[in-house]
Amino acid sequence: MEFPIFQVPYLGNGMTIALDAVLHVVISHGLAIGAVSMVVASEYLGQRRASRDWECFARDFLRVIVFLTTSVGAVTGVGIWLITSALAPRGIGSLLRVFFWPWFIEWGVFTAEVVIVLIYYYTWQSWTGERKKHHLRLGLGYVAAALCSALLITGILGFMLTPDGWPWDKSLWSAFFNVSYLPQLVLRLGIAYSLGTLFSVGYLVFTRRAPDFRKEGLAFFAKLALFSLTITLLSGVWYFEVVPSAFKTHSLYAVMTSRFSQQPELFWGITIGGAVFLLLFWLAALRKSVTSVRILVVPTIIVAVLFVAQFERVREFIRGPYLMPGYMYANQVLLEETPLFARKGMLPSSSWYNATARQGDPVGQGAYLFAQNCSACHTVGGINDIVARVQGRTADGIYVILGHTQEMVPFMPPFSGTDQERRTMADFLFHLADGTIKLGAPSRFTPLNGGSAHE
């Protein structure tokens, strides 16, 4: 099945999803799981130590968290889905059939999460005395619901990378509990608490608190953070252990991109430097140095967010040519469609092309073939610009390369179409690169010159 093609011009599809998703991961992991757990812990400490400071800290911090999670957090989460619905409808449409039940159950869990956190938030002032115990339980109930969400969503995310049985048996269970499930779950929880403690410390040092309490809080969160970071590191190693080598070998390139791929030392320098920076920050917090924490907390949050972005980028990138392993390529062409299109042709099989474009116009044909085959990753004139990629190549060279993309570049899908279509697209790309073809509507890859006018 086929849908009209749309690409976010210049930014490209990958970057659009990434911008939304990283923001969502930081909030859903860091605030909704990590920081709320810290709030519950703080409330508990407030009761246990009869400390007004812990109690007030927890209450005030929760207000900020609820404000951010119910707006930015929830909307960016659904946002990932909204974006993929428009940019990869066939992919998301297939994915949610595989995971229909986890997805449906997640609806209930998500609703429970929101309802509990709202009650938790609104009853803070009123449930006092004897009822305080119930209030604490409510907090724990929320954390449990948030963990259930993590259990469900991780299964869906892990699927895309390490499909042990799914391509063969097509069963939900082998898709959900693939080998990367457990390490990724632990890793995500590690990230959640590493970020949660960091945000807690940030709130602690930038709001009005008693000096002694501040120091007590710093030491408390620092211990939890060092523990969480250790878990993150170990589960990160574990996770990479189970990822198939064919995917894993592209990790370095995933982070460095073409621009920096020849400087691997830069990668290690930045990664190890960042890790040392995080460690030093938490050691300063452990030593209760409020001033250092105040100066360093914002850079530390930036470093932590970059680490999250790096992990998500690697996870997304190294699955390479597949959107669904063994079933669908990143360009939403099925693995089993490629040999069919090689005989029958991509264009005759494309109802949207046949309904909208002027027939027999090679520029329009080339543009459509490019849109179908390449536009999931390549823009024209933006990020991962196809013009820069083919610049300098001869037309026959582009033709040759198009026939071998999946071997030459291990994370690229093959070209789908007949030999004649491959030639047409090669000529299109050659003239796009030399400037004789320009796009009129980049989001739909409608060429400016040469036709493909709509009826």
Place this chain on the structure above:
Amino acid sequence: MNNLFDLLLQKPLPDPWLQGLLFVSFTLHLLFALFTLGTAILAFSYLLIGHWGTKPQAVGLAGRIAKAFMSHKSLAVVLGVAPLLLIQVAFTIPFFTSVTLFAPYWLAIIVLLIVAFLAFDLLAHFLDRNRLVPLILGTIGLLTLLAVPGIFVLILTASEHPSGWIAIIGQGYRLNGPLALHWLFRYLHVLGGAVMFGAAFHYFFAVEDTEDRKSLLRLLVAGTLLQMVLGILLYASLPDKPGMMVNLALFAGVAGAALFLWYLFTLGNTGEVPLPLHLTVFAMMCILVSMLLGRQLIQNRTYLPLTASLQEKTRAHSRETGAFAQESLERYQAKLNVVYDNGATIYANSCAFCHGELADGAGPEAKNMEVRPENLAAVRTTAPYLHKILTDGVPGSAMPYFSFLDRNKLDALAEYLNATHHLLGKQEPVPVAVSAPDRRQAGQEYAQSCTPCHGMDGKGTEQARDYRPPVPDFTVYSLTPRQMFEVISNGYHGTLMPSFGNLPEGVRWGLVEIVFAKRDQGGKR
């Protein structure tokens, strides 16, 4: 047909169940979406009346209304998950097609909602502290929030009218003619519903005195009346004739609304007794459900046959692709076993289709190229020069840049080429003894015929380095003697390098000597 597999054909539940669940979950979602919109509209209106109008006490009411925004919007978002999932599974083609047709608006929903939510949550916080800040926040929040139902209505309207799809893609993200009018009334009908349901909600949960109650009751009555008027317009603007069942459902809704209004009016006549909560909820839910039922039936009239016909096509396509299912899986498995972390694998996959398994430049694709692939086995060069070619490619040929392989991989490739073909090895001596006259003639020939491109120093002239492909740098690059002799004698196919086969053989060997000397000089420098 057990090899038939297309995920878009799969239904996790029987159709009636999917549609039933979709209806129930959508009703819930819409209810909270209406509460959210209504809360925003009412809070902002009372804020304006309070701060700039004649009733300063309305600010208090605005504040109490705005407080509910956080819960309403949160629930509206989470409750939307199920209907979005179900409509995508039950009516995949019409829904996704419409989404992709209006993709920019659809994507804008994310930004609009975030801005609107933040603005209104902040508004509730700043309401009684300041006059200007809440006004700005409310204006931003309301404008962004009101855009969202407009987009959803747009997507649904388009999804229900497949005959207009081709026109939409030509018009660039617009509905035209009767569909545009239909969209407008539908959108306004949603906003009317928001006022009606928002007013009813806050009538029970935000009022403090009779004054507030009266004010909200007036809004509830006005909202219901407005809905009736808009409903008639919407009904009249329906592009297709609604059937008997639709009319019945809508009639039930209208009758319910009329009864409800009659009740509200009599209540207003008899005095100031507050409305009973249960009865109001019951009445309003009856109206909502029958109206939504009518809407669902209208939608099904296009969705169901369309989905069925497309499924038929997809099934046929699936039968064709099914023939390749097994081989595709096998190819997938084979690919999983190939790890690009060593020179041999990288060469075999990324290079051999042009340069050949023997690295002799005679790969299966060589015949398809004007500029023939290099005979790598005959190349003698340096590691930096090779790395530069691998990362930059050779413009004017098929040779692309390979910086999509990181440094470690390219180093492994270079090592492999050196181990198998001495690519980074020393230049071999010329195997033929060149006589003094031949050497002299070769010197003249080089100065006369070769320097215009290769330069006296062998690095290539400025101009020739811009040729496509450019001249090689003889100080860091050469070939085996036999291959060099070959190129001088026959030229290099597809490049500006001509054949010098008309020169005596001894002179050609003399030229090989001269070119090799450049490499020695380059090496010494």
